[in-house]
Amino acid sequence: MSMKQIKWGILGTSMISATMANAIQESAAGELYAVGSRSMTTATNFANQFGIPVCYDNFQKVLDDPEVNAVYIGLPNHLHKDWMIRCASAGKHILCEKPLVISTDEYAEAFAVVGNASVFCMEALMYRCHPLVARLCDIIRNKLIGDIKAFTAVYMADIAHLANPVAGGSIMNLGCYPVSLIRLLAGIDQGKSFAEPVMISATGRVNENNRDNQASVLLKFDNDVVAAVTTADDMGMYHQFEIYGTKGRISMLTNPWLPSENDNRFIIYQSDNNLTTEINVTAEKTLYTYQIDSVNDSISVNSRECNQISWQDSLGNATVLEEWLRQVQKSN
Template identity: 30%
Template sequence: MSKVRFGILSTARIARTTLIPAMERAYNVEVVAIASESGKAEDATKELGIPKHYDSYTALLKDPDIDAVYIPLPNQLHKKWAIEAARYGKHVLCEKPAALTSQDVEEIAAVFVEHNVIFMEAFMYQFHPQHNRVKEIVASGEIGELTLIRSTFSFPHDMNPNDIRLNRELGGGVIYDVGCYCIHTSRMIAGEEPVAVTAAARIHPTHDVDMTAAGVLTFESGVMAAFDCSFEQLFKEKYEVVGTKGSILVKRAYRPDKHGGNGVIEVETETGQREEVIQGDQYKLQVEHFADCVLTNSQPIYSEEETIKNMRVIEQLLEDVRSKHEDSGN
């Protein structure tokens, strides 16, 4: 097998407009089928030039010509269909968040070990080479001892009531949706797990989901990470790494694909300031890494254990948000 043959579970927009095109650019992937339980699969395959369509997810999973599936379903369905895929011997690339709790991810991981297949949560941004460059600069000592990480990811939500991001029961809310990136960044750059977290959020009075949130993670080393995320602000996506001798600003932290794949980092120290432009196709690189792992039967660099750790921090933050919300009498 020289290419991993993918099936797509659902006709979700991110699959049609982003992941499937990335798979077509990848050297080691072939998309062979789409499944939809809403009757849209045939039209999607015609539009995208994909050979097969199925009217049920199970029918696609039974196809022996499919090696792996991509799951862009609503958050609360990730666990169910990831486990089903594993039972049919399919490898899984799953949209974030992988599930709604760390226990759910632990259960997913156990099933994948049992069936000897690979699972990876699709945190695509980490595959852009600009982040390795940031870690190189930090390790070099150029900005001194790491003290603080600041991150932000926001966009103005159109408030479509049918959007699952506004449905708490379906895993909605801004922390699950984009705050998770800030949390991941904080852990990735710090290189350790937080020993304390705190957060606050504005909860929508009707939808009962966090619309704007901010939090602080404290690490054992003394490094602190502050983040904010929102459905109520203009689009912004950046993080800053601050040390005792300087700082690194990552200006297009999570969606450099909106700028032709060009990431921009700005390094500032007492001796001056410089800007580095780093190019990368993060979605393509993510897909190629996952497919390489399938072809070589090796574990992804972003393992289930890392997914579990990230989810534990999300859970702690959401618990803090909810407890404060309840204490306020809302």
């Protein structure tokens, strides 16, 4: 591939946009070309920080710029749907932050437009692009722990005071990660790209505005596979992920949803031969650079979806998150 052939525009100037700006600059084929913000001062400061040649005082102007090929939507969750529609209408490829949408109605509305435009679109579930996930998939596919029967997952971070209250709570901001990994691995175990639960049972804790600060869900998949997931956004930073199979288990020692370059460790316990193996999957580049490289590679071969997370996969995740949230709010 020739160098720097995809010109990127960024919408929003928060910390995650800064992380993506670095990743675009590190990517093999991406050029960081434009940034849009609600204020020119903020846009200019961001542009100066990253050496971005073009900045705009509103998001739409990025989409109206004919030089822009692809847009990173780093806006709060409740704005994703409208900006995906605007990007697709402007013929721009899309990398949109997670969760892609905050309801299945929003998904239908967005993809009525995105689906009919000639653009690439992917939900920025970045961990899916890291070699750690490919390694876990290989281990599950090769049945090193037999057939999967259960998952346990905890993902908590103290972000409630930072997150936009309209954009959702712990389920949308954090629960999206373990649910997506479980759906992926449950599917791989059954020879598919991902699996959908056949039963969802949830409860949790909401605040006075009905915002979920803590939420647990039981997911049952085909073949009696059960997953128990807990998330919270006001209790500190904790991660835990275990996979139980008929012939052993896998225990993550590091955060599978925020893999790093050097430290991505897990232990495989194999019960049939009493073997314990610790594995560390190292990476050649940052997590977010893997993500941008995956997007650029897909765009350069005219693919509209990424291998790591398809549109249907994102819809499956949105479907689970919506039902999880519905039950939590109903249980309070």
